[in-house]
Amino acid sequence: MRVNDALLGLVLILGAAAVAFQAQAFPDLPGQGFGPSLMPTLIAAGLAGCGAALVVGGLRRRDGPWITPGAWTRRPGQILDVALVLGGMVAVILLWQRLGFVILATGLTGLLISRFRGGHVVGSFAIAVVAVLTIDWAFRHLLLVPLPQGPLTGLYW
Amino acid sequence: MDALLAGAALVLAPDNLLVMLLAGAFGLFVGGMPGLTATMATALLVPVTFFMPPVPAISAIVTATAMAIFAGDLPGALLRIPGTPASAAYVEDAFRMTQKGEAETVLGAGLVFSVIGGLVGAVILALLAPTLAEFALGFSSFEYFWLALFGLSCAVFISTGSPAKGLVSVLIGLLLATVGIDTTAGHPRFTFGSVELLGGVSFIPAMIGIFAISEVLRWVTGPRAAAHITRQFGNVFRGQWALFRRYKVNVARSAVVGTGIGVLPGAGADIAAWVTYALAKRFSKEPEKFGTGHVEGVVDAGTANNASLGGAWVPAMVFGIPGDSITAIVIGVLYMKNMNPGPTLMLNQPELLYAVFVTFFVANLLLLPLGWVAIKLYRRILEVPREVLMPIILVFCMVGAFAINNSVFGIGIMLVLGVLGWFMEENGFPVAPAILGLVLGELIEHNFITSMIKADGRLLGFFERPVAAVLGVVTLLVWTWVVVGKVRQVWQDSGPRRSAA
Amino acid sequence: MNRRILMGALLAGAVAMGFTAAAEAAYPERPITVVVPWGAGGGTDATARIVASLMEKELGVPVNVVNRTGGSGVVGHSAIATAEPDGYTIGMITVEIGMMHWQGLTDLNWESYTPLALYNEDPPGVNVRADSKWQTLAELMEDIKAAPPGAMKASGTGQGGIWHVALGGMLQAAGLAADHVQWVPSQGAAPGLQDLVAGGIDLVTCSVPEAKALIDAGKVRSLAVMSAERNPAFPDVPTLKEAAGIEFTVGAWRGLAGPKGLPEEVTGVLVPLLEKIHGMDEFKEFMNQRGFGMVYKPPAEFAAFMAERDAAFGGIMKGLGLAQ
Numbered sequence: 001m002r003v004n005d006a007l008l009g010l011v012l013i014l015g016a017a018a019v020a021f022q023a024q025a026f027p028d029l030p031g032q033g034f035g036p037s038l039m040p041t042l043i044a045a046g047l048a049g050c051g052a053a054l055v056v057g058g059l060r061r062r063d064g065p066w067i068t069p070g071a072w073t074r075r076p077g078q079i080l081d082v083a084l085v086l087g088g089m090v091a092v093i094l095l096w097q098r099l100g101f102v103i104l105a106t107g108l109t110g111l112l113i114s115r116f117r118g119g120h121v122v123g124s125f126a127i128a129v130v131a132v133l134t135i136d137w138a139f140r141h142l143l144l145v146p147l148p149q150g151p152l153t154g155l156y157w
Numbered sequence: 158m159d160a161l162l163a164g165a166a167l168v169l170a171p172d173n174l175l176v177m178l179l180a181g182a183f184g185l186f187v188g189g190m191p192g193l194t195a196t197m198a199t200a201l202l203v204p205v206t207f208f209m210p211p212v213p214a215i216s217a218i219v220t221a222t223a224m225a226i227f228a229g230d231l232p233g234a235l236l237r238i239p240g241t242p243a244s245a246a247y248v249e250d251a252f253r254m255t256q257k258g259e260a261e262t263v264l265g266a267g268l269v270f271s272v273i274g275g276l277v278g279a280v281i282l283a284l285l286a287p288t289l290a291e292f293a294l295g296f297s298s299f300e301y302f303w304l305a306l307f308g309l310s311c312a313v314f315i316s317t318g319s320p321a322k323g324l325v326s327v328l329i330g331l332l333l334a335t336v337g338i339d340t341t342a343g344h345p346r347f348t349f350g351s352v353e354l355l356g357g358v359s360f361i362p363a364m365i366g367i368f369a370i371s372e373v374l375r376w377v378t379g380p381r382a383a384a385h386i387t388r389q390f391g392n393v394f395r396g397q398w399a400l401f402r403r404y405k406v407n408v409a410r411s412a413v414v415g416t417g418i419g420v421l422p423g424a425g426a427d428i429a430a431w432v433t434y435a436l437a438k439r440f441s442k443e444p445e446k447f448g449t450g451h452v453e454g455v456v457d458a459g460t461a462n463n464a465s466l467g468g469a470w471v472p473a474m475v476f477g478i479p480g481d482s483i484t485a486i487v488i489g490v491l492y493m494k495n496m497n498p499g500p501t502l503m504l505n506q507p508e509l510l511y512a513v514f515v516t517f518f519v520a521n522l523l524l525l526p527l528g529w530v531a532i533k534l535y536r537r538i539l540e541v542p543r544e545v546l547m548p549i550i551l552v553f554c555m556v557g558a559f560a561i562n563n564s565v566f567g568i569g570i571m572l573v574l575g576v577l578g579w580f581m582e583e584n585g586f587p588v589a590p591a592i593l594g595l596v597l598g599e600l601i602e603h604n605f606i607t608s609m610i611k612a613d614g615r616l617l618g619f620f621e622r623p624v625a626a627v628l629g630v631v632t633l634l635v636w637t638w639v640v641v642g643k644v645r646q647v648w649q650d651s652g653p654r655r656s657a658a
Numbered sequence: 659m660n661r662r663i664l665m666g667a668l669l670a671g672a673v674a675m676g677f678t679a680a681a682e683a684a685y686p687e688r689p690i691t692v693v694v695p696w697g698a699g700g701g702t703d704a705t706a707r708i709v710a711s712l713m714e715k716e717l718g719v720p721v722n723v724v725n726r727t728g729g730s731g732v733v734g735h736s737a738i739a740t741a742e743p744d745g746y747t748i749g750m751i752t753v754e755i756g757m758m759h760w761q762g763l764t765d766l767n768w769e770s771y772t773p774l775a776l777y778n779e780d781p782p783g784v785n786v787r788a789d790s791k792w793q794t795l796a797e798l799m800e801d802i803k804a805a806p807p808g809a810m811k812a813s814g815t816g817q818g819g820i821w822h823v824a825l826g827g828m829l830q831a832a833g834l835a836a837d838h839v840q841w842v843p844s845q846g847a848a849p850g851l852q853d854l855v856a857g858g859i860d861l862v863t864c865s866v867p868e869a870k871a872l873i874d875a876g877k878v879r880s881l882a883v884m885s886a887e888r889n890p891a892f893p894d895v896p897t898l899k900e901a902a903g904i905e906f907t908v909g910a911w912r913g914l915a916g917p918k919g920l921p922e923e924v925t926g927v928l929v930p931l932l933e934k935i936h937g938m939d940e941f942k943e944f945m946n947q948r949g950f951g952m953v954y955k956p957p958a959e960f961a962a963f964m965a966e967r968d969a970a971f972g973g974i975m976k977g978l979g980l981a982q
Contacts (some may be wrong), residue, residue, distance in 0.1 A: 001583055008584060012325065019332065022347065029342050029817070030837055030979035031808050032610060036339040036346055039602045043335070046328045053321040070583070072378040081377050085551070089572050092555060096565040105555070109548040116544035124545075131549050135556060142186070143193060144201060145560040146691065146724055154688060203707070294877075297858030298842075338730045341843045343761060343818040343980075345729075352736050355763065356728020422852060477871025478848045482697070489704045492948045498871050562733075563724050607842050611811055611858055622857075 002068040006058030012051030020044035084112060100150020105132045161283065164511030167212045168519055176213045177220040177516070181523055184221030185531045188228030191238040191365055191557040195225035195426070195466075196482040203490060211494045212512050218490070219466075219513060220520040222483055223275055226426055226462050227528055230267035230455075231535045234260065236550055238369035238557075243426035243462040245364055245592050246315070246434040246454070252372075253450030260536065265393035266400055266452050267459045268528040270408065273401075274460035275521030277412035278419070278467045283514040289420045289468070290475035296421060298611065299619055302604035303628035304421070305597050308428060310635050311435030312590040315447070322586045329577075330594020331601075333358045340599060341606040353566040362558035362567040363574045363595055367588050369554050370575025373547055375582070381543070393532055404456045407437055415461030419468020424600075425481035429465035430458040431593055448587075467517045474498050474510050685745055685923050689720040692914075693741070693749035695734020697727045701867075701950065702912055705778060706750045708944045709914065712935045717927075730754065730816065732764050739770040741917045745924030748774065748916040753820050753909075756968040760975045761818050762982035768964035772920040775932035776913035776955040776963060778945070780865040781885035782814070782824045783895060787854055788879045795882040795901035798861065799832060808840040813850035814864040817843040818980045821850075821863040823971055824884055824908045826978040828863075828898065831906035836977030851878065865910060866892060867949030884908050891949060909951070911967075913960055929957060 023040035072078040088108045095104055106128045114124035139145040149156075167173065180202065187198040198221045206214035229240030234251035244251075254263040282289070296304075309327065316323030336347045337357025348354040401408065411433040418429040437457035438447045447454055469481040477498040479485035491498050502509060538546065558571040578588050612618025620626040692710050696702040706723050714721040726734035731754045738749030751771060759767045784795060792798040802810055814821035822843075826836035839861075844850035847864035854862045855877045862869070862878075866889050872878040873892075882901040883889055898904040914932060916924070935941055936954045945952050955963055975981040 001580070003584055019347075026339075026344055026346065027342070029606070029610065031840060033614060034606070034609060036342045036344045038606070039598075040332070040335050040346065043328050043332050047325065047332070050321045050325045050328065054325075057319075057321070070378055071380075078378065082374070085373065085377055086572070086576070089551070089555070089568070093565055093568050093572070096568070101556070105552045109552055112548035112551070113545050116547065127545060128548070132552060135552060138190075139556055139560065143190070143197075143560070144722065145556070146563055146722060147556065147559070294852060295856050297853050297856035299858070300856075337728065338732070338763070340845060341817055343730060343763070343816055343843075345763060352729065352733060352764070355730075356733045359728075422849070476852075476875060476877070478852050485697075485700070489700075489948075562726060562728065564726065564733075603843075603845065607813075607844065607853075610840060610842050613808075 001070050001073070002064070004058050004064060004066045005054045005061070007066050009051040009054030009056075009058060012054065013048050016044040016047035016051060019047070081115065084115060088112065097148050098150060100152055101147040102132055102136050102152060102156075103150055105135070160507035161511045161515070163508035164513075165515045167508065167512045168216060168515040170212075173213050173216055174519075176209070177216050177520060177523060178527075180217035180220040181224045181520065181527050184224030185228045185527060187221070188225030188240050189231045189531065189535060191232050191236075191240055191369060191553055193225075193557065193560060194241045194361065195222040195229075195243070196486070197560070198222060198225045199483045199486045203486060206490055211491075211496055211509065212516075214490055214494065215487070215509075215513055216516045216520075218483070218487055219516040220523065222466055223271075223463060223517065223520045224524060224527065226466060227268060227271040227459075227524055228531060230264065230271075230459065231531065234263050234267065235535065235538050236369065236546075237372045238550070238554065239364060241426075242360060242364060242596070243430050245368070245427065246430040246589070247458045248368055249448050249589060250451055250454050253448075254452065254455075255539075257450050259450070259452075260539065261391045261393045261532075262396055263452060263455055264532045264536070265395070265397050266455050268393065268525070268532065269397045269401070270456050270459040271463040271528070272521045272524050273408055274412050274415060274462070274464035275466065275517060275524065277409075277460075278416045278464035279514045279517035279521065281413070281416045281464075282467045282471060282517070283511065286471050286510060286514070287475060290471045293420045293422060293472050294476060294478070295624065297622065297625075298604040298607045299622055299625035300628055301421075302601065302608050302619070303625060303632045304424070305600040305604060307628070307632040307635065308432055308597050309593070309601065310632070310639055311431050312593045315431070315435050315438065315593070316587040316590045318585050318587060322584075323590050326581065326586050326588060326590040327594040329581075330591035330596075331598045332594075333363065333574075333591075334595050334598025335602070340603045341610075353564065356562070358570055358574075358595070359561055359567055360595055361561040362571040364592060365554050365558050366571035366574035367578035367592060369550065370571060371578035371582060371588070373551055373554075374575065374579040376543065376547055393529060400452065400456060404453060407440075407453065407457045408460050410436065410440075411457040411460040412464045415464030416468045418461070419465030419481075420471050422469075422472050422478050422481075425469055425483075426462040426465045427596060429461040431596070433461035434458040448589075463521065467514065470510075470513050474502060474513065685927055686717055686719045688746065689722055690717070690745070691747045692721060692723050693734055693738045693747060694723055694725050695727065695731040695738075695750065695752065695754075697725060701948070702750055702752055704948065705912060705945070705950065708941060709777075709932075709935060712938060712941060713931065716931055716934070730758065730763065730819075732758055732766075735766055736764060738915065739766050739917055743772070743917040743919040743921070745916065745920055745928070748914060748920075748928070751913055751915045753911050753967070756964060756971050757818065757820065757823060757975065760972050760981040768961065768968055770918055771915035772918055772925065773957045773960040773964070774914040774916060774925065774928050775936065775957070776911060776953060776960040777932070777936050778913075778950050779909040779911040779953045780867065780951045781883055781889075781907065781909040782821050782863045783866050783869060783880040783883045783889075783892075784828070784898075785851070785854065785862045785864065785869050785873075785878050785880050786860065787857070788877050790860075790879070792879075792881065795896070795898070798881060799902050799904075802829070802839060803832075803834065807835065807838050810839045810861070811842050811859040812839045812861045812863060813842040813844045813853055813859045814847055814862045815844060815850065816846075817841060818975070818978075819843075820908075820910045821847070821865075822978070823974050823980075825863045827908055827970070827974045828884060828904060828906050830974060830977055831898075831904045832902070836974055837979060841978075854878065866895075870949060889951075911953075911963075913955075925957070 023037040026037040028035035092104045110125035110128035114121045187193045229244035233239040233244040233248040237252040239245040239248045312327040415429040434454045438444045469484045472478045473484035558567040694706045710721040726737045741747035830836045847868035880895045
């Protein structure tokens with residue numbers, strides 16, 4: 001998805017203004033005339049400057065529509081793929097503690113693999129189970145990362 | 158000299174070599190996992206080192222970290238997921254080379270020049286350790302500020318395309334670095350009331366998101382041509398000698414710069430890689446090739462990140478001041494062995510410090526065969542069809558992002574920055590400068606604010622100490638030169654177009 | 659025959675013991691997590707790991723240390739306080755729990771936890787560069803009093819960190835404003851000490867083990883220690899009271915605690931266990947090697963200690979302009 005430079009510049013200027021506005025609320029260091037607001041203010045000034053440059057450049061060229069959607073947005077199948085990848089990750093984040101790593105990761109990888117291969121559901125889930133259990137074992141036992149087990153707690157090693 | 162020989166004898170004992178072999182395999186494994194750093198490899202080794210005498214304990218840590226830094230190149234080159242932050246600087250070049258079918262060349266270069274960098278670093282340290290430690294101790298916040306600002310100028314060299322967009326990318330990185338409790342005043346910034354955001358935007362999930370998740374998204378949204386690499390995977394060592402001859406100046410420069418950066422407390426392998434990558438591009442005969450799958454930057458940064466590893470041990474062992482997060486853990490281990498770091502250690506057990514350098518030397522020699530095996534095993538990834546690989550990469554990324562703080566919030570950061578990175582690349586914003594901004598943001602701000610406090614707000618205070626004055630003038634000159642060059646470039650770019658319009 | 663009876667009896671006994679053990683040992687039946695609000699390799703992490711390994715040995719279930727860092731300790735402390743109070747997530751709480759709520763970073767305070775055991779406290783020393791003109795604390799305090807506010811610079815931790823508060827408390831006890839010496843924030847004691855040696859600041863307040871290597875190196879001189887008694891490792895360094903007649907003691911402490919409302923069956927297991935661990939030779943040896951000060955307070959005393967420190971810190975932090 002390509003966005004015209006002028007529009008991007010405008011967004012940057014607005015974002016910079018928001019950052020600068022929030023930063024002014026930060027207190028100064030005791031006994032000093034500056035503090036935590038200094039760096040964000042400088043960054044905001046830089047972003048606004050770059051934004052202005054992009055606006056000028058974008059307007060001068062004016063070589064395309066404001067927003068050019070990527071080719072994938074015209075293929076419903078691919079829109080669904082993107083939604084599955086992003087939505088799947090959001091679901092994993094939300095359910096992480098409740099369902100645990102193995103259930104979520106197997107579900108997500110199994111779903112995505114079978115979707116990308118255009119079928120082969122059983123085989124895809126078989127791959128997913130093996131891969132996820134291997135990862136789970138390596139990270140929890142060799143690397144001592146406390147991946148949550150969810151309802152399966154105590155059921156597998 | 159006696160101490161050096163005594164140290165060598167300790168290291169070359171058979172049981173110690175066995176420990177190094179095992180630790181090396183472990184380091185390769187950890188470094189090859191996205192999200193798991195050399196620091197984490199060290200932390201995981203600590204409980205094991207409880208049961209070892211001092212030299213094997215140190216050998217295990219040294220070997221594991223040296224291997225982990227190299228192993229970070231593997232997923233970087235093959236999957237565009239830097240295994241450790243030290244591989245982030247050149248991940249773009251390495252990955253593009255793999256796409257061009259030159260995987261064995263880039264992995265071989267990563268291996269060979271890691272080894273060379275590590276060996277040179279070890280020799281420099283063995284010769285100059287006490288002097289370097291004394292020098293490093295003389296750095297106050299003024300010097301660090303100039304150094305960090307100098308590092309930031311690297312962003313200009315590494316960014317490709319429009320200068321304004323490169324600058325936006327740096328600024329986004331710097332802005333992300335300000336999130337969380339500010340290091341000077343302890344005031345929460347841009348946290349929106351979230352306890353997790355008080356901790357800031359963790360670097361590892363951010364890096365995984367910007368590089369790996371955006372790559373997955375690009376594949377999902379792309380045409381998905383079945384670009385299956387079926388051709389035979391060649392000998393990784395072929396052509397390395399020619400590379401060495403062509404880039405011998407680069408190798409020498411990067412080994413020295415890498416070791417120097419490593420000695421400074423607070424600056425480690427990742428900063429060494431960025432700086433030497435930028436230097437390589439600046440002095441290259443073909444800078445336009447950087448970022449498109451060119452091996453030169455890989456040679457430089459690959460040499461430097463391994464060279465820097467040993468440097469951090471010098472201030473740690475001589476003055477008890479950790480040079481990086483790895484040696485911070487090492488100091489703890491040394492105390493545990495009743496060997497309190499400091500000059501008394503140098504006086505009473507100098508062989509121990511030399512044992513560290515000998516270990517670095519041996520570990521890097523050991524890296525050659527072990528790394529070769531690791532490449533052989535790892536390259537099988539290329540044989541897995543993308544339809545299967547991509548979802549599994551996704552899972553790896555999530556686990557890696559979780560592992561750094563054991564918090565699901567890391568996965569959230571990874572996802573948000575993955576989408577941001579994908580959007581930025583779609584619109585011609587280089588992403589590498591954003592990572593550099595994130596790395597250097599805190600260093601710059603912290604040292605600037607504390608220097609201002611010390612100088613009571615007088616900017617002249619930044620030039621009053623001799624080393625600071627020299628660094629300051631050099632940095633300002635570099636920046637002036639950069640800005641003038643860019644302005645001229647913009648002027649030339651816009652000139653013809655204006656006449657055309 | 660006899661042998662068979664014996665075997666049978668043994669077997670029956672073993673089975674019975676197994677059953678009763680299973681029935682009684684409701685806690686702990688699965689791995690315990692110890693949350694550490696600070697990074698791997700630091701002092702809090704190291705002590706947590708040794709305690710966890712001894713707990714594991716005694717309890718027979720895995721005891722995992724999990725580092726939840728960031729936000730000056732707020733992230734980890736809130737992870738402990740908001741965990742399920744089932745005894746399977748406990749954590750290391752540190753001196754910062756009595757400080758960060760004054761700064762308005764969090765609503766958590768010592769009352770958000772079930773205290774289990776306090777096992778360590780380290781008092782800070784007052785350190786200057788070895789080639790500076792101050793040989794005693796009295797000389798240093800005279801110069802501080804003579805200097806205009808903010809002219810002298812000190813460091814040792816971040817703004818509002820424990821050593822900053824320690825310095826403020828010392829100055830207040832000496833009759834000065836708490837912020838009479840300008841604090842230069844640093845990311846921990848080591849960078850602060852490095853800046854001291856590099857000549858960037860005048861003094862550093864930090865714990866004795868943190869400064870030990872540089873004191874031994876002859877780069878740093880310790881003028882006094884902010885405790886009631888001298889440190890056995892540095893018998894020549896006087897206390898604040900001995901050196902300049904200042905009545906003030908403070909220290910960074912570490913203790914184990916669980917979320918509020920831990921049930922009796924959990925505390926009944928953990929409290930005696932932690933007291934036992936504190937007495938073990940392995941633990942003593944470890945603490946002495948690292949130079950960590952050993953103290954022990956059971957839950958009730960630990961709570962009273964935190965309440966008292968909390969109130970004292972509030973006063974100092976208001977004087978430093980840190981409390982909101």
